[in-house]
Amino acid sequence: xxxxxxxxxxxxxxxxxxxxxxxxxxxxxxxxxxxxxxxxxxxxxxxxxxxxxxxxxxxxxxxxxxxxxxxxxxxxxxxxxxxxxxxxxxxxxxxxxxxxxxxxxxxx
Amino acid sequence: xxxxxxxxxxxxxxxxxxxxxxxxxxxxxxxxxxxxxxxxxxxxxxxxxxxxxxxxxxxxxxxxxxxxxxxxxxxxxxxxxxxxxxxxxxxxxxxxxxxxxxxxxxxxxxxxxxxx
Numbered sequence: 633x634x635x636x637x638x639x640x641x642x643x644x645x646x647x648x649x650x651x652x653x654x655x656x657x658x659x660x661x662x663x664x665x666x667x668x669x670x671x672x673x674x675x676x677x678x679x680x681x682x683x684x685x686x687x688x689x690x691x692x693x694x695x696x697x698x699x700x701x702x703x704x705x706x707x708x709x710x711x712x713x714x715x716x717x718x719x720x721x722x723x724x725x726x727x728x729x730x731x732x733x734x735x736x737x738x739x740x
Numbered sequence: 741x742x743x744x745x746x747x748x749x750x751x752x753x754x755x756x757x758x759x760x761x762x763x764x765x766x767x768x769x770x771x772x773x774x775x776x777x778x779x780x781x782x783x784x785x786x787x788x789x790x791x792x793x794x795x796x797x798x799x800x801x802x803x804x805x806x807x808x809x810x811x812x813x814x815x816x817x818x819x820x821x822x823x824x825x826x827x828x829x830x831x832x833x834x835x836x837x838x839x840x841x842x843x844x845x846x847x848x849x850x851x852x853x854x855x856x
Contacts, residue, residue, distance in 0.1 A: 675743070676783075676831065676847040718783060726771050726837060727796060728845065732782030 634659050634723045638731035645709050646739050653704040653734045655693075655719030664722040665702040667693055668730070671715045679704075679717070689713070709738045744848035746832050752854045758820040761851045764813055765834030773845060774807055774817050775831040783831070789815065790837070822855045829853070 635658040645651055657663055667679040680688045682695040682702060693704045702719060719731040745764040753759055765772045773788040787797040792809045800807070804823070809815040819826055829852050833845040 675849055676833075678844040681844075725795060726790075726835060726843075726845075727785065727788065728773075729785070730775075730783040 634721065634729050636719050636721050636729050636731035638717075638719055638734050640734045641732070642735045642737065644737045644739065647711055648708050651704075651706045651709045651713070651736065651738075653717050653719075653736065655702045655704065655731060657700050657702065657719075657721050659700075659721055659723065661724075663695065663697070663700075663702075665693075665695060666720040666722070666728070667691070667702075667704050668718045668720055669715050670718070676718070709736075711738045711740060714738045744832055744834055744846055746830075746848035746851050748851060749849060750852045750854075752856065753822055754856055755823055756821045757855075758818065759822045759826075759853060759855075761817040761830050761832075761853070763815045763817070763832030763848060765815070765832070766846055767813065769834035769836055769846070770812075771835045771837055771845075772809060772815050773831075773833040773835075774815070775833065777829040777831060777850070786817070819853075822853075824855045827853055827855050 637656045665682045668676050669679040670676040691706045693702050695702050714737050716733050716735050718733045720728045723729050747762045770791050774786040775783050777783050786799045787807045788795055789809045807817045829850045831850045832848045835845045836843045
């Protein structure tokens, strides 16, 4: 089955602490994974994709095929990082399967 | 570009009534997606179109749900009759295609539907 699992509904950290939002996937083919973010009162938007191997707003995510994971990491969280984060898997023909999302709350 | 446009932004209706949600994709985009967001299930793909043709409607929960895309700049999602469990935020998104890779999906602001 094609599935994306985000085990944490809520992740609460203090400003300056490291952040890791977990994402595991189940897919028989070669995975193409994304992180989307929804800030308060804003539209859901792409944060990063694994094929780009880029760092956006200090966030990085590495695809680990052995562990079927694509965890999102940031070494020092900022208050403006507070948002809802969704991990997504492309299952073919532009079709994305999203996880249930993790709400990140960064406190001062 | 105003991005993906959805209307209405909020809809409150009574059980049994017909509800129609509307979406205007970004000009030039050839993929259009309808999603439903709930606290319990997160973001679920309901149906998507390519060049106005429905490609996959396996996410449509029941026959009460239907979607159309009569032209490249307009799509509707209809629920008839509506039920309280249909209460959710419905998102429309659009994207380009090409090169065998997934392009970014651009999301609209969503329609918050409440069925009483």
